[in-house]
Amino acid sequence: MNWTVYQTVLWIHIFLAINWVGGLLFVGWGIFPALxxxxxxxxxxxxxxxxxHSHYLFTxxxxAVILTGVILGTWLGPLDSFEAVWHTTYGNLWFAALIIGIVTLLWGTFIGYPHAMRVLSDNHLWDAAERGDRRPLNRSLVVLVLVESVEGFGFVSLLTLMIML
Incomplete structure (x- = not known):
């Protein structure tokens, strides 16, 4: 029974991680350049x-990826005490992944997304670009890419840690 529950939660964890990371990468590398x-x-x-429309799904x-990761590491996994988190390699990697996952999610939710919506809502930038002065819009879009790239670094870090686990 426990093995079936573990495999089910692991499948959900991986599926949602694919949605989270893959969705954001598709917007950044697929939709954004095509536009x-x-x-x-x-x-x-x-x-x-x-x-x-995608922000809430990604959030x-x-x-859910973070919550299933906690369940996989603790309730269904080897971390049965704080000692195991602090004094085992698995615990250290799991805790690092937890912190990076939370920071990545919070960054995207409270910094990246609001910044993107501010750029997209700034009528002055878009009106100036329509009149031929694209420099301010281009600068804002470059800054937006840099702000959003923090999530990409978080995802690469998480993937590296998952491989190490």
């Missing part, structure tokens, strides 16, 4: 709609 082919206002409207997936 450069559209007119500016269409780009803005589509990107804002995608971000607005849910990230939260």
């Amino acid at each position: 450069r082919l559209f007119e500016l206002q269409d780009t803005r409207r589509v990107l804002r709609a995608v971000m607005k 849910f997936s990230g939260t």
